[in-house]
Amino acid sequence: MKKSAYIYYLTYVLFAVSIGLLGCSGKRTKEWVNPTIAPITEAVFATGYVEPVNFFTLTAFNEGYLKKSLVKEGDLVETNQLLFIQDQKNNTIQEQAARNNLQIARQNASTNSPVVKELEAQLHSAEEKLVLDKLQLDRMQKLVATNSVARVELDKAQVNYEGSLHAVESLKASIAATRNNLEQALINSQSQFQTVSSTNDYSRLLSPAHYKVYEVFKKEGELIRKGESIATLGDPQQMVVTLNVDENSINKVKENQIVLIELNTEKGKTLTGKVSKVYPYFNAELQSYKVEALFDTLPASIIAGTLLQANIIVDKKDKALLIPRACLSPNGKVIKKAENNNDTILIQTGIVSTEWVEVIQGIQSSDQVLKAY
Numbered sequence: 053m054k055k056s057a058y059i060y061y062l063t064y065v066l067f068a069v070s071i072g073l074l075g076c077s078g079k080r081t082k083e084w085v086n087p088t089i090a091p092i093t094e095a096v097f098a099t100g101y102v103e104p105v106n107f108f109t110l111t112a113f114n115e116g117y118l119k120k121s122l123v124k125e126g127d128l129v130e131t132n133q134l135l136f137i138q139d140q141k142n143n144t145i146q147e148q149a150a151r152n153n154l155q156i157a158r159q160n161a162s163t164n165s166p167v168v169k170e171l172e173a174q175l176h177s178a179e180e181k182l183v184l185d186k187l188q189l190d191r192m193q194k195l196v197a198t199n200s201v202a203r204v205e206l207d208k209a210q211v212n213y214e215g216s217l218h219a220v221e222s223l224k225a226s227i228a229a230t231r232n233n234l235e236q237a238l239i240n241s242q243s244q245f246q247t248v249s250s251t252n253d254y255s256r257l258l259s260p261a262h263y264k265v266y267e268v269f270k271k272e273g274e275l276i277r278k279g280e281s282i283a284t285l286g287d288p289q290q291m292v293v294t295l296n297v298d299e300n301s302i303n304k305v306k307e308n309q310i311v312l313i314e315l316n317t318e319k320g321k322t323l324t325g326k327v328s329k330v331y332p333y334f335n336a337e338l339q340s341y342k343v344e345a346l347f348d349t350l351p352a353s354i355i356a357g358t359l360l361q362a363n364i365i366v367d368k369k370d371k372a373l374l375i376p377r378a379c380l381s382p383n384g385k386v387i388k389k390a391e392n393n394n395d396t397i398l399i400q401t402g403i404v405s406t407e408w409v410e411v412i413q414g415i416q417s418s419d420q421v422l423k424a425y
Contacts, residue, residue: 084389084420085376092372092410094403095312095363096304098343100295102315102358104266104286112276113254114138121272128288129259136270136282138255150245157241161234168230175223182216189213257282264288266356291347291354293325295362296340304366305330311345316359324348327364367403372410378423380409389420 116138123135160167192209195201263285270282293313297305305327313323324347331342345362379386380401388395399414415421 083423085379085423086420087373087375087411087415087417089371089417090374091368091370092374092403092405092408093365094304094367094405095365096297096301098295098297098362098364100293100360100362102291102354102356102360103294104264104288104356105290105292106261106263107266107284107286107292107356109281110135110257110283110285112138112257112278112280112282115275115277116255118270118272118274118276118282121268121270123265123268123283125265125268127265129263129265129285131259131261133259134256135259135265136257138257138276150241150247154238154241154245157234157238161231161238165231165234167234168227171223171227171230175220175227178216178219178223182213182220185209185213185216259285262288286356291350291356292328293345293347293360293362295343295345295364296335296338297343297364298340299334301366302330302341302343305341305343305364306366310365312363312365313345313347314361315351315354316361317355318351323351369403369410372402373412373415373417374408375411375415375421376423377405377407377409378425379421380404381425386415387422387424388415389422394422 118136119139120137121135122137123129129135159165189206189209189212192201192206196203196206264287265283265285267284268282270276270280276282293311295311307327307330309327311325311327313325314321315323325345326348327343328346329344331344334341343364345364375386380399383398384401385396385398388397397414400412402410402412404410
């Protein structure tokens with residue numbers, strides 16, 4: 053479902069409760085009128101649509117053909133229910149290769165590792181040679197002490213012994229390093245196998261909770277690429293009204309304000325709700341702010357995606373000093389009747405609707421003002 057398809061150009065309007073008072077007759081004729089005290093309501097107009105609560109799009113984690121579709125539009129699904137199965141032959145081959153590599157890594161890292169056994173055999177030979185070279189060195193030292201052999205024979209024995217000692221130490225270090233490398237290779241193989249196995253699990257798409265299937269985008273046999281949408285799901289019990297409010301009005305909208313809603317499918321019928329959330333960001337594409345509201349009573353036959361218009365009641369007064377909108381100039385002034393010369397007065401206004409203006413300060417109910425605009 054593309055939300056942009058449901059959005060009209062946003063406009064900002066204010067409306068007043070009809071009060072049947074003296075005032076404008078709808079014609080732009082100049083006449084003197086008295087301010088009056090009556091109730092007035094300010095509202096913000098918004099367009100929008102209905103969507104399920106927790107509405108989301110189920111997307112593919114991997115590429116593969118849709119092997120089996122187990123649900124259709126309108127179905128109710130439970131937590132962890134299998135919805136779609138993708139064909140993952142390539143991943144199956146990769147999983148088998150990863151399993152084989154894991155078996156080899158386990159064997160190499162075991163106590164009977166052939167790699168380590170070979171090094172240990174080399175170490176055993178080197179240790180035996182070291183023992184013999186040590187005996188030869190001790191023998192040469194005794195013979196040199198009695199001048200039975202030349203000094204060069206002792207030096208030769210010393211070199212042989214030191215070489216054997218170094219070989220033993222190198223093999224011990226090599227065995228330790230090899231064991232570490234084999235352990236690391238085992239860890240990597242386990243991780244790779246788990247990754248491939250989990251990837252195969254992604255070919256079986258499950259429902260995360262109790263939802264209703266609202267739309268299915270793919271048919272069996274279609275190729276689904278990674279990240280493509282397969283279906284949309286949402287809460288079957290509750291709908292949310294998504295509204296788009298322009299930037300001039302958003303600061304007036306607060307949570308729990310009353311919303312009067314008219315669905316495009318039920319013209320002339322007014323439903324009520326309350327603002328449940330005001331999103332703190334501006335949608336540059338839609339040139340509006342997102343506001344959500346919940347119905348006081350959910351209509352029985354409502355359909356997800358239904359377009360609507362709404363008025364958010366942002367202010368209301370039971371008693372206010374009002375003048376017709378036609379009495380107020382664009383710069384906020386009115387012409388007050390006087391005995392000699394009429395006075396042009398700057399007034400302080402409150403709620404301003406399409407027909408009426410609340411006067412906070414500047415004139416009284418006993419004054420007469422001119423309908424000149």
